[in-house]
Amino acid sequence: MKMNVLLIPSFLLLVATPPAFAADGKALFESNCVSCHGDHAQGAFPGVPDLVNSGRLKQPDSVLIGHIMNGFQSSGAPMAMPAKGGDSSLTPEDAKAILVYLRGMSHSPK
Numbered sequence: 001m002k003m004n005v006l007l008i009p010s011f012l013l014l015v016a017t018p019p020a021f022a023a024d025g026k027a028l029f030e031s032n033c034v035s036c037h038g039d040h041a042q043g044a045f046p047g048v049p050d051l052v053n054s055g056r057l058k059q060p061d062s063v064l065i066g067h068i069m070n071g072f073q074s075s076g077a078p079m080a081m082p083a084k085g086g087d088s089s090l091t092p093e094d095a096k097a098i099l100v101y102l103r104g105m106s107h108s109p110k
Ligand code: HEC
Pocket: 028, 029, 032, 033, 034, 035, 036, 037, 047, 048, 049, 051, 056, 059, 063, 064, 067, 068, 072, 073, 074, 075, 077, 078, 079, 080, 081, 082, 084, 085, 086, 090, 095, 098
């Protein structure tokens, strides 16, 4: 019986946690995207576009989320964006949270 008393509060804690833990765009970007895109999304190496200053983020979410989820290569580009940044567990909600984070970057210092 003593065990139940201990289990109930932790169970309530789990239930009370807001759904989906509100995906953390910054943390997701840093774990999945920064290696290619750089910490200011400026492009970590040649072939990766500056996302902030190139105007690419002006495209609608539906387009950008599609490109993140399915991968993307513009014609003549030297390198492709890998689907989900290579993380098979990335969800469209995660992609959206990352976009919110990226759009919050006002500039990309080199
Ligand atoms: C292996 C390197 C690599 C990784 C990892 C990577 N990207 Fe990319 N990404 C690219 C390249 C290269 C392009 C440019 C592709 C092109 O224009 O042909 C790109 C393009 C993009 C674009 C612009 C798409 C458009 O429509 O112009 C977005 C947005 C983007 N990446 C987001 C992300 C996010 C979010 C992640 C992490 C989940 C990520 N990328 C991980 C290499 C990468």
